[in-house]
Amino acid sequence: MAALPGNAAKPSSEADVPTVATPAATRGDDEYVPRPLLSVPPVAQSLVIIAAPEGLADLDRHVGILSLFIDEDGRVHHVSADEAALPPAFEQAAREAFMAARFSPGQIDGRLVKSRVRVEVVFDSIPLLPAAPLTSPSVE
Secondary structure: OOOOOOOOOOOOOHHHOOOOOOHHHHHOHHHOEEHHHOOEOOEEOOOOOOOOOOOOOOOOOEEEEEEEEEOOOOEEEEEEEOOOOOOHHHHHHHHHHHHHOEEEOEEEOOEEEOEEEEEEEEEOOOOOOOOOOOOOOOOO
8 A cells, every 4th residue: 555645534445545556565565664764775785887778878968867776684686667768778777787786674663664766867988087096194
């Protein structure tokens, strides 16, 4: 069942809830708690770097929103595109990177829960700047 806003009335019975067969519903996505309802969100245990697909690192900028479904152990169970904004090869590269990532699990009041977070994925051709070298101050 989807989360209800704070002042929305809760249906009195399951019969009051309309059912729609969707791929998400058949996968059990309603078991995953959305980010706004978590007291502690899942956090990636390391930086997630998504390389552009081989041979497709063009000069265009590609942006998309993905939903990550993370279990109580911090593993990404599956990834879904919230919109078809990324070219398929770029979406697949992002899926593979997030499926390989580990997270600290989401929590509600100290209890580990399955959670869903939305992330914006950006591919562009602007190179990452190297960190400035650390220099020690000169003493005069």
